[in-house]
Amino acid sequence: MIFLGEDMDSAIEMRGITKHFGSVTANKSVDFVVKSREIHCLLGENGAGKTTLMKILFGLYRQDEGEILIKGNVATIASPKDALSCGMGMVHQHFMLVNRMTALENIILGRETGRFLVDYKQARKELRELAKRYRFKIDLDSPVADLSVGEKQRVEILKTLYRGADILILDEPTAVLTPGEVDELFLTLQELKNQNKTIIFITHKLKETMDIADRITVLRNGEKVAEREKKATNRRELALLMVGREVSFDVKKSVQKPGAKVIEVEGLKLFPHNDKTISFSISEGEIFGIAGVEGNGQLELEEMMMGMRPIPSDGGSIKLNGVDISQISTKKRKLSGMGYIPSDRHKRAMLHGFSLEENMLLGYHFVQPFVKHGQIQKKSLSKHTAEAVMQYKIRTPDTNQLIKYLSGGNQQKLIVSREISRDPVFVLAAQPTRGLDVGAIEFVYELLMELRSEKKAVLLISAELSEIMQLSDRIGVLYEGEFMDVKASENFSRGEIGLLMAGSGSEEKANE
Numbered sequence: 001m002i003f004l005g006e007d008m009d010s011a012i013e014m015r016g017i018t019k020h021f022g023s024v025t026a027n028k029s030v031d032f033v034v035k036s037r038e039i040h041c042l043l044g045e046n047g048a049g050k051t052t053l054m055k056i057l058f059g060l061y062r063q064d065e066g067e068i069l070i071k072g073n074v075a076t077i078a079s080p081k082d083a084l085s086c087g088m089g090m091v092h093q094h095f096m097l098v099n100r101m102t103a104l105e106n107i108i109l110g111r112e113t114g115r116f117l118v119d120y121k122q123a124r125k126e127l128r129e130l131a132k133r134y135r136f137k138i139d140l141d142s143p144v145a146d147l148s149v150g151e152k153q154r155v156e157i158l159k160t161l162y163r164g165a166d167i168l169i170l171d172e173p174t175a176v177l178t179p180g181e182v183d184e185l186f187l188t189l190q191e192l193k194n195q196n197k198t199i200i201f202i203t204h205k206l207k208e209t210m211d212i213a214d215r216i217t218v219l220r221n222g223e224k225v226a227e228r229e230k231k232a233t234n235r236r237e238l239a240l241l242m243v244g245r246e247v248s249f250d251v252k253k254s255v256q257k258p259g260a261k262v263i264e265v266e267g268l269k270l271f272p273h274n275d276k277t278i279s280f281s282i283s284e285g286e287i288f289g290i291a292g293v294e295g296n297g298q299l300e301l302e303e304m305m306m307g308m309r310p311i312p313s314d315g316g317s318i319k320l321n322g323v324d325i326s327q328i329s330t331k332k333r334k335l336s337g338m339g340y341i342p343s344d345r346h347k348r349a350m351l352h353g354f355s356l357e358e359n360m361l362l363g364y365h366f367v368q369p370f371v372k373h374g375q376i377q378k379k380s381l382s383k384h385t386a387e388a389v390m391q392y393k394i395r396t397p398d399t400n401q402l403i404k405y406l407s408g409g410n411q412q413k414l415i416v417s418r419e420i421s422r423d424p425v426f427v428l429a430a431q432p433t434r435g436l437d438v439g440a441i442e443f444v445y446e447l448l449m450e451l452r453s454e455k456k457a458v459l460l461i462s463a464e465l466s467e468i469m470q471l472s473d474r475i476g477v478l479y480e481g482e483f484m485d486v487k488a489s490e491n492f493s494r495g496e497i498g499l500l501m502a503g504s505g506s507e508e509k510a511n512e
Contacts, residue, residue, distance in 0.1 A: 010072065011036040011167050011198040012057065017066035019052055026052040028222045029066070034167075034215075036071070039189055039199045041209045044219035045242055046408050046436065050202050053219070054169050057200075058090045059083040070167075089160025090169040095152050099145035103138055107159045130161055135191055149293065150181035157188065167198045174208055178293050179465055179498035186212050204242075206235045206438065207466070218242055243439040251445055251470045254453065258473070259284030261322075262426050262457035268304060268316035269481075270297035276482035277316055282426070282457040287448065289472030289489065290461040292501050297481040298461050299343065302430045305459065306340050307333050320426060334363060339424030341416060343431040343461065345408075349415045352404035356396060357385045359403050360418050388417035392443070409440025416447060427451055430461040445471065465497060479503045 012034040019027040027049045034040045044050045055061045057068065059077040068075050070086045077083050083090070097106050108123045124140060131138055136154050144152060153173065160168055170189075174182045189199055189212060203209055209216060210230060218226045218241040226241045239247040263282040270278065278301070282288045290298060303309035305318060307330040317326045325333055334340070342348035350359050361370055361381060369380045385399040392413045396406060403411055412432070419427065429448065433441045448471055451458055462468050468475055469489055476486040477500040484500040485492075 009035060010069070011038075012200070013069035013072075014053070014057060015067050015069070017053060017056060017063050017068075019049075019056060019061060019063050026222050027056070027063075030219070030222075030224045032217055032224065033227075034198060034200055036198055037193060037196050038214040039193055039201060039212055041201045041203055041213035041216045042219065043203060043206075043209050043216055043238060043242065045438070046204055048204075048219040048242070049222040050204075050219055051171060052222075054090070054171065054200065054202055057083070058088060058169060084163055084165070087164065087166040088169065089163060089165030089167070091153065091156045091160060091171065091173060093171045093173075095156055097144045097152060097155060100143060102141050102143055103147065103151075103155045104140040106144055106155055107140075107162050111163060127158065127162065130158060134158075134161065134188065134195060136188070148181070150177055150184060153177070153181075153185065154188065157192075166196070167200070168192065169200045169202070171202045172204075173201070174203070174205065178501045179494060180502055182208070204438075206238055209238065210235060220244060239438045245439065247438050247442050251449065253449060253471070256285050256453070258286040259455055262320065263459065264317075264319040264322075265305075266317050266319075268301070268318070269312065269314075270300040270304070271481040272312070274481060276480065278476070278478070278481070278483050279316075280476055280483075280486065282459060284425075284455040284457055285452055286473045287452055287458040287460050287471055289468040289475045290459070290478050291465060291468045291475055291497050292463075292478035294463050296478050298430070298463075298478060300481075301478075302343060302428065302461060305428050306330050306338070306342075331363075331366070334422070334424075335367075337425040339419035339422060339427040341412075341419055341427065341429045341432050343434065345411060345415055350403050350411060352402070354403060356389070356394075356399045356401055356403055356406075356414055357381050359414060360385045360388065362418070364418070364422065384421070388414065388421065392417045407440075409436045409443070412436060412440060413443065416444070420447070420451070424456065426457045426459070428459045428461075431463060432460070433462070433464065433467060465494065465501075469494065469497070477501060 010033055012032065014030060014032040017027050017030040030053055032053060042050050042054065052061065056063045059079045059082050062078065068077060075086055077086065104120065104124060104127060107127060127140055136158055138151060138154055138158065144155065147155065157168065173185060177185060192199060201212060213230045216228045216230060216233065216238065217224060218238065220242060261281045261283050266279050267277045280288060290301065292298060300309060304311055307328060311326050317324055319325065320336055320338065325336060351362065365371060370377055382399060388394065389396060389399060394410050394413045396410065403414065432444050436444065448458060448460065460468065460471060469492065472489045474486065475489050475492055477484045477497055479501065480503065
């Protein structure tokens with residue numbers, strides 16, 4: 001590494017950073033400055049270039065143009081090892097931990113001390129001192145597999161501190177946390193800041209940006225568009241900077257009386273290893289929301305509803321308009337009036353190497369007007385896809401464009417248009433805004449409200465608690481395959497749902 005200069009006011013300076021991946025420019029002449037001892041949010045839509053920029057800073061990528069200064073010194077960072085030697089640590093969105101090893105073993109992995117044998121006694125002493133200094137509650141001897149998601153995240157942070165990091169980079173750190181765990185993380189970050197650490201917080205969420213940031217840098221389409229002090233901005237301005245237009249945050253949910261029952265789920269057993277079950281119904285013009293931390297049965301429910309996971313003979317039943325559909329195929333369920341927006345659009349809703357037109361045909365390649373006598377009706381398909389592109393404002397040069405070249409939001413718009421165009425009576429929307437920017441999220445919210453006003457029944461499964469609370473008429477809080485509580489959304493508080501998501505009772509019970 002080469003070091004020149006001296007400017008201790010800034011922890012990080014990235015000057016004129018440009019990075020190309022073939023013909024795609026991920027970062028274009030980006031200037032990014034982080035002051036010492038601040039929490040700096042790097043904000044932008046998915047695909048805006050945030051993670052690429054931070055991977056360059058951490059040595060996982062090399063920039064094509066530009067330079068990096070660490071604490072006033074020009075540095076050549078060719079690998080994460082170089083970044084670590086410069087006092088940086090990175091906590092990735094997907095944790096880099098070995099489940100079979102203890103928290104202590106994970107933290108010291110690669111940095112073990114001892115002449116012939118690992119000196120666990122000394123390592124434990126040092127880690128306990130670190131944990132005490134930063135007010136971390138971690139059982140060092142617990143296997144990582146037994147820790148909660150929030151505890152695993154603290155292990156990752158402690159691992160970077162053990163390696164001497166003064167600058168911490170956190171990539172979308174709240175993505176898999178409960179509201180309570182988010183609060184705990186923010187307290188941890190404030191304590192780290194108080195202990196003279198510098199934190200870079202990568203996110204696309206506006207609320208948490210306004211909750212935690214000292215300063216904010218906004219990227220759009222790989223370019224820096226703004227830098228703001230938090231006290232000098234607000235959510236609406238940040239949304240405008242991210243998307244390039246005004247974004248509405250108000251969900252207009254009209255008062256309406258639900259109609260007849262469309263979906264009836266009775267005694268559905270989500271996990272084979274326990275006897276817990278769930279039961280619920282959804283009526284015409286109603287959105288039923290499933291709140292919960294991922295991994296508590298949401299995926300199992302999604303797959304059982306759409307016939308992709310078998311329901312055991314004693315595992316409950318699903319009825320659509322009074323007809324038991326528990327054992328029929330996904331194809332027949334769709335023909336019966338079920339629309340499906342899957343949680344993983346890349347795996348379940350699109351083929352990357354296919355065009356928009358070909359993807360519009362997926363799942364409906366056996367029905368008119370797209371197919372007659374086994375032959376694809378190209379003219380009809382092209383017309384239908386072009387209408388969808390116009391109606392849903394899908395940004396694409398033409399309908400023969402490969403879907404893999406579209407942004408996540410435009411991919412989701414095509415999937416939604418495909419499912420809604422069949423005029424379903426019931427729509428399963430699983431994580432419908434996952435990975436989307438604020439503009440695309442606004443579109444999805446408006447669409448779900450339209451479905452509700454059109455008297456469709458909607459099952460909304462989402463890891464975003466604010467989304468569930470804004471959109472749902474009723475909410476079921478799912479924990480380890482059963483509902484902790486089910487009631488009207490206006491009768492829940494955010495804190496109460498957070499407790500239920502963690503397996504605790506309601507606020508009233510917790511205060512008894």
